[in-house]
Amino acid sequence: MTVRDHVSHPEAAEELPMITERAEVVLAEPMDRDRSDEIAEEVRQTLRNVDE
Structure with missing residues (x-):
């Protein structure tokens, strides 16, 4: 059985593509x-619309 290495949330986030390099809150x-x-309710409605 293969067991994957644990990746922490910060490490996983670093692998995601960035939408922007700079942002300001x-x-x-x-x-x-x-x-x-x-x-x-909005999520349910959105999913219903996808099925149509």
């Missing part, structure tokens, strides 16, 4: 409310 705020249900 200008504002980061906590969410004003839990949007989990809205996100889940």
